[in-house]
Amino acid sequence: MYQHHWKNRLLQTLRPIQLRIKQLKSWVRPQPLTMTTGLLQGTSDQIRMLSLGSSNLLQQAFFDAASTRSEVIGYVKPLMAGRLLRQYRDQADLILLPLTPFSDAAPPDALTVPDYLDATIVFRQSGEAWEKDIREMLRRRLKKALKGGYRFERSQHPDDYVWFYRHMLKPYVQQRHSYAAYVEPEEEFCADTDMAVLEFVHLQDQRVGGVHMKLSSRNPYAYFNKIGLCPAASADVQIMRELNCLIYQRMVQLARSEGHHGLHLGITPPILNNGITWYKSGWGAEFVPNLTHQRYQLHFTNSRAAHIRQHAAPLVILEQQRLTGVVWGEAEEAAAKIAEAGAWRFTGLNAIHCHSIQTGKRIKTSETV
Known part of the structure; x- marks a missing residue:
């Protein structure tokens, strides 16, 4: 029978350090730069999403099933990701980039998301x-x-x-x-x-x-x-x-x-x-947020942002290192949107917030889970 003796406790103590080292190495190794094209879910509108190194699980929040096609267009080190936002913002509606200590300051509507839960x-x-x-x-x-x-x-x-x-x-x-x-x-x-x-x-x-x-x-x-x-x-x-x-x-x-x-x-x-x-x-x-500690910034890059948010699935983001649900709406419907999303709450979710469809900024109405 498995016994949690001192060797196992030591391994578990060292595990966060090992994961941090793995994360640091990932920042300096070139990662695949992928352009995904498909239909915005619930519409006939085509959108494009650029991602660097992500497992692309987030695609499910925006794209209609079976409509996507992805192409690796290059390899870039995450430490150099800042230039990608400037270079591709006119070519992609959404850009998902690794979050590092050297990342550029995020615009107000950018969201920090874990790679997975x-x-x-x-x-x-x-x-x-x-x-x-x-x-x-x-x-x-x-x-x-x-x-x-x-x-x-x-x-x-x-x-x-x-x-x-x-x-x-x-x-x-x-x-x-x-x-x-x-x-x-x-x-x-x-x-x-x-x-x-x-x-x-x-x-x-x-x-x-x-x-x-x-x-x-x-x-x-x-x-x-x-x-x-x-x-x-x-x-x-x-x-x-x-x-x-x-x-x-x-x-x-x-x-x-x-x-x-x-x-x-x-x-x-x-x-x-x-x-x-x-x-x-x-x-x-x-x-909990993925234990590999990989974090990403999701950027809405153009005038289609409001249309995309209107049709997007509710997301789980990180605010002050805690999991938070995000739905999109306007002030008059914020309470109803939050209440509807409450049916999906889970242990580990700190709160559910409503962000403006138009600006992407958080509307103050929120609910602690």
């Missing part, structure tokens, strides 16, 4: 108490699923990795994410067995789902890596929901049984009304 279930209470605190809808689904005759079985053969990848993981990711689907190469996934657990879910002696986890003795948190469902299960909404509930419960049980202090649930885009964030928060996940 990290989600973690921290074990502060017993398993029984945790299950009582999860979202009521999930509790009902879990209770029903536990009566459905499902059972878990630990993989005992290396060939199971190939089977899981081909028959569950890849089809499920492609079904969920369509044009944006990305699955690591089969060889890389099948080689990722160090301190890993692969379990299948059976229903009537058929494999219908599976989960791959990392239970590293070098980390106080277990890490959820991959979930896969067979095509028939993912096509059945009820079975898909039941399997996801059972798998989440199983991941927590495995992490606890190995002595971990929490379960890392992966990353989500910094978008407030994101369904993945909402689902994970229902299981008690807490969210």
